[in-house]
Amino acid sequence: MSDLWRRTWAxxxxxxxxxxxxxxxxxxxxxxxxxxxxxxxxxxxxNPDLLRELAGGLLWVxxxxxxxxSLGRSFQSEELAGGLQxxxxxxxxxxxxxxxxxxxxxxxxxxxxxxxxxxxxxLFQINMWPNAWGLTGIAVLGSFGFSTVGxxxxxxTVHLRARELMLPLLVFPALIPLLLAAVNATGGLILGDAMxxxxxxxxxxxxxxxxxxxxCIWIFxxxxxx
Amino acid sequence: MSKSxxxxxxTERLSRRFGRSWxxxxxxxxxxxxxxxxxxxxxxxGKTTLFRVxxxxxxxxxxxxxxxxxxxxxxxxxxxSRAGMLTAAGYVYDELTGLENLRFAALMSGERPDATALxxxxxxxxxxxxxxxxVRAYSAxxxxxxxxxxxxxxxxxxxxxxxxxxSLDHEGVDLVQAAIQRWQAAGGTVLVASxxxxxxxxxxxxxxxxxxxxxxxxxxxxxxxxx
Numbered sequence: 001m002s003d004l005w006r007r008t009w010a011x012x013x014x015x016x017x018x019x020x021x022x023x024x025x026x027x028x029x030x031x032x033x034x035x036x037x038x039x040x041x042x043x044x045x046x047n048p049d050l051l052r053e054l055a056g057g058l059l060w061v062x063x064x065x066x067x068x069x070s071l072g073r074s075f076q077s078e079e080l081a082g083g084l085q086x087x088x089x090x091x092x093x094x095x096x097x098x099x100x101x102x103x104x105x106x107x108x109x110x111x112x113x114x115x116x117x118x119x120x121x122x123l124f125q126i127n128m129w130p131n132a133w134g135l136t137g138i139a140v141l142g143s144f145g146f147s148t149v150g151x152x153x154x155x156x157t158v159h160l161r162a163r164e165l166m167l168p169l170l171v172f173p174a175l176i177p178l179l180l181a182a183v184n185a186t187g188g189l190i191l192g193d194a195m196x197x198x199x200x201x202x203x204x205x206x207x208x209x210x211x212x213x214x215x216c217i218w219i220f221x222x223x224x225x226x
Numbered sequence: 227m228s229k230s231x232x233x234x235x236x237t238e239r240l241s242r243r244f245g246r247s248w249x250x251x252x253x254x255x256x257x258x259x260x261x262x263x264x265x266x267x268x269x270x271x272g273k274t275t276l277f278r279v280x281x282x283x284x285x286x287x288x289x290x291x292x293x294x295x296x297x298x299x300x301x302x303x304x305x306x307s308r309a310g311m312l313t314a315a316g317y318v319y320d321e322l323t324g325l326e327n328l329r330f331a332a333l334m335s336g337e338r339p340d341a342t343a344l345x346x347x348x349x350x351x352x353x354x355x356x357x358x359x360x361v362r363a364y365s366a367x368x369x370x371x372x373x374x375x376x377x378x379x380x381x382x383x384x385x386x387x388x389x390x391x392x393s394l395d396h397e398g399v400d401l402v403q404a405a406i407q408r409w410q411a412a413g414g415t416v417l418v419a420s421x422x423x424x425x426x427x428x429x430x431x432x433x434x435x436x437x438x439x440x441x442x443x444x445x446x447x448x449x450x451x452x453x
Contacts, residue, residue, distance in 0.1 A: 006336070010330055013333075018321040089310070092306075092335075
């Protein structure tokens with residue numbers, strides 16, 4: 001195992017172990033995501049056609065809001081424990097910190113989505129099973145892009161006093177292309193992809209993920225400087 | 227001026243500013259390899275800022291800094307692999323056990339942690355009975371000991387100890403002193419910043435007094451009287 005991956009694994013192991021023991025982020029995320037979906041379904045009312053049509057957008061708004069809840073915590077808890085400073089004392093590739101945090105955030109978000117998609121299926125009266133593989137692919141690609149951008153900005157804002165406000169202000173605009181692609185791809189799959197547009201949106205998702213990942217991991221060591 | 231290879235730390239007009247105030251103000255220092263130096267001074271003197279610059283946690287605002295032959299901040303990674311710092315704040319993860327904290331530190335330092343070796347290190351600081359307890363149940367002194375154990379995981383050429391005696395009982399203070407002696411014996415350079423002057427001077431060759439970010443006095447440790 002290379003040095004970079006050993007350090008990445010160490011951070012991922014540490015973050016998931018702490019989360020497994022405290023369940024602070026996971027509990028908050030599942031509760032928050034469920035609440036958002038429930039509010040949407042109440043607001044729209046018992047109109048199955050409209051719910052089906054809006055399902056992609058509603059799901060991704062819930063995912064992004066929920067993900068932002070955990071992103072803020074990811075570096076904040078480090079900072080409270082002095083951990084970010086401690087991590088900067090270790091030798092070796094600092095990009096491992098980004099990779100480890102990104103993977104931990106991604107795994108948490110995917111764990112929430114495992115609950116979120118079936119709950120959305122029930123609330124919005126949609127049978128998701130025929131499109132399970134396609135939706136899984138979109139969820140993974142979308143969540144990867146979100147976690148990449150979110151982890152980067154969470155590190156950037158960790159020292160700010162108004163970080164709770166600044167994080168969504170910075171992250172949401174950067175997510176517009178991702179949301180556009182993920183919402184349309186999810187909606188397209190749920191509605192049967194009559195126009196054959198899903199593959200185009202998927203290509204946009206992949207391109208977004210690749211570009212943002214390369215940019216964020218490249219700049220990350222500078223973000224850690226104090 | 228000494229030969230570059232004999233010098234562990236050299237700063238020339240080192241300054242570090244936070245907003246409008248200067249924590250370090252044109253500091254010129256030269257510390258020989260293998261020496262133990264006590265860094266003394268009142269609160270706000272710049273001791274922690276100096277240590278954080280030397281440990282690569284802070285970039286200098288002005289001036290030249292050379293640590294173990296590497297220029298900072300350019301060669302920061304070369305310094306990190308050979309230097310270690312015990313922080314005054316006591317950075318450990320509350321939800322991990324003592325042993326897990328050490329395992330994480332070893333992995334992050336590029337080591338391949340072996341459970342037996344980690345238990346031996348934790349026993350050296352007297353925490354063998356608490357090794358598998360979560361750190362949130364540790365006292366402040368036990369946390370400090372765990373931080374000390376983290377520094378013992380790998381060989382270090384430069385050790386920066388920021389307030390190492392705070393929260394420690396007599397036995398804990400003796401552990402730190404024994405660790406300082408071990409680093410000295412291995413040819414390491416040790417800097418100790420502390421308000422507990424007698425403890426800081428115990429194994430020091432030399433002591434520096436900082437005031438307002440400036441070097442006020444630099445003298446052999448033996449010259450520092452009780453005052």
